[in-house]
Amino acid sequence: MTAAEIVNKLDLQVFSGENGLNRKVSGGYVSDLLSDVMGNADEGQVWITLQTHKNVMAIASLKELAAVILVNGNKPDEDTARQSNEEEIPLLGTSMSAFEITGKLYELIKK
Amino acid sequence: MGEKIADQYSVTGGDFSRAGYASSQIKKSLKKLGVDMAIIKRTVVATYEGEVNIVAHAWSGKIVFAVDDEKIRIVLEDEGPGIEDIEQAMEEGFSTATSEIREMGFGAGMGLPNMKKNADHLHVESEVGKGTRVEITMHLN
Amino acid sequence: MQVKDIIRILDARILCGGERLDYTIELAFASDLMSDVLTLSNDNVLLITGLANMQTIRTAEMSDINCIIFARNKKASAEMIELARESDIILMECRYSLYKTCGLLYAEGVKPIF
Numbered sequence: 001m002t003a004a005e006i007v008n009k010l011d012l013q014v015f016s017g018e019n020g021l022n023r024k025v026s027g028g029y030v031s032d033l034l035s036d037v038m039g040n041a042d043e044g045q046v047w048i049t050l051q052t053h054k055n056v057m058a059i060a061s062l063k064e065l066a067a068v069i070l071v072n073g074n075k076p077d078e079d080t081a082r083q084s085n086e087e088e089i090p091l092l093g094t095s096m097s098a099f100e101i102t103g104k105l106y107e108l109i110k111k
Numbered sequence: 112m113g114e115k116i117a118d119q120y121s122v123t124g125g126d127f128s129r130a131g132y133a134s135s136q137i138k139k140s141l142k143k144l145g146v147d148m149a150i151i152k153r154t155v156v157a158t159y160e161g162e163v164n165i166v167a168h169a170w171s172g173k174i175v176f177a178v179d180d181e182k183i184r185i186v187l188e189d190e191g192p193g194i195e196d197i198e199q200a201m202e203e204g205f206s207t208a209t210s211e212i213r214e215m216g217f218g219a220g221m222g223l224p225n226m227k228k229n230a231d232h233l234h235v236e237s238e239v240g241k242g243t244r245v246e247i248t249m250h251l252n
Numbered sequence: 253m254q255v256k257d258i259i260r261i262l263d264a265r266i267l268c269g270g271e272r273l274d275y276t277i278e279l280a281f282a283s284d285l286m287s288d289v290l291t292l293s294n295d296n297v298l299l300i301t302g303l304a305n306m307q308t309i310r311t312a313e314m315s316d317i318n319c320i321i322f323a324r325n326k327k328a329s330a331e332m333i334e335l336a337r338e339s340d341i342i343l344m345e346c347r348y349s350l351y352k353t354c355g356l357l358y359a360e361g362v363k364p365i366f
């Protein structure tokens with residue numbers, strides 16, 4: 001499954017990083033603690049969080065994540081969006097809570 | 112009429128393990144008085160956010176709690192760096208929190224806006240380099 | 253869903269509140285940020301979090317949340333368990349990631365808040 005398919009199926013907003021929508025997704029990771037993501041997320045995962053500041057994209061890039069989904073209707077900071085374009089890692093959004101979007105993503109990827 | 116309760120608690124900057132003690136005591140007092148549960152929740156959520164702000168951003172402070180027949184009043188006063196631009200601090204997402212504070216589960220810039228949402232009346236004043244005073248008022252009727 | 257179902261589905265360990273295994277949970281919220289949790293207006297919510305410190309318990313106490321599950325194999329300290337007990341909070345630990353914990357509970361019918 002690609003990031004683009006997830007955007008379609010879960011009706012996500014695409015803020016930036018469109019060039020990375022063909023990235024392959026291996027699973028999901030839910031966390032709002034940056035050090036935890038640094039330590040424990042794996043390559044190809046979609047990161048679900050409500051953190052919006054620019055360190056988010058630095059970590060997504062270091063960990064080679066497939067995309068970032070901002071929950072609860074959060075919008076990215078300008079810097080964060082710019083970095084997502086540079087790194088070609090899609091920055092996505094939903095008004096759903098982390099629990100709900102995770103439930104849906106888990107179901108989708110499992111199939 | 113007159114004051115039913117008046118208590119005071121001290122708060123130590125940086126001491127995250129104890130943050131919330133004062134709010135917890137205030138919750139117990141309000142429960143004892145038989146205050147409506149929904150009002151208690153709004154009061155203690157706002158107070159706790161303020162208490163955590165003292166721990167996270169200031170050096171030391173005190174919380175004064177008073178209840179009479181008409182209202183609950185909580186004043187959180189600290190000695191600390193103060194807030195340069197209160198309007199900006201009230202914006203959702205604005206935070207000067209360090210990465211240490213973020214790893215403690217705070218620092219999303221949601222505290223002051225949430226205090227405003229929960230309090231019937233919130234008043235913030237601050238002097239840079241000296242400290243901050245936050246007053247929460249809740250109406251009982 | 254009852255607490256005992258959560259324990260079964262997540263292979264979780266109960267740390268306090270073990271006398272209330274039939275307590276019913278309908279709604280869940282997942283977050284590591286306590287200022288986010290403090291914005292909830294619902295009571296009786298299951299909090300799923302990877303933040304295990306005293307402030308997690310304090311936040312639950314203030315928000316009238318009476319059930320917490322620590323994911324990511326996070327361990328509660330004796331002090332945390334004591335505070336949870338005082339506040340009548342049911343406390344559980346499980347070794348799954350937050351992602352898997354949410355996925356499994358959602359699939360079994362636990363509902364989101366909004």
Ligand SMILES: Nc1ncnc2c1ncn2[C@@H]1O[C@H](COP(=O)(O)OP(=O)(O)OP(=O)(O)O)[C@@H](O)[C@H]1O
Nearest residue numbers: 164168200206207208217218219220221222223287
């Ligand atoms: N008592 C205080 N003393 C000094 N600065 C403060 C104080 N309270 C708030 N501030 C300043 O206002 C900013 C916004 O506060 P707010 O409570 O909204 O967010 P936060 O504390 O940074 O994060 P959160 O509350 O989401 O954990 C803080 O980052 C800090 O710069």
Ligand SMILES: [Mg+2]
Nearest residue numbers: 160164222223
């Ligand atoms: Mg705060």
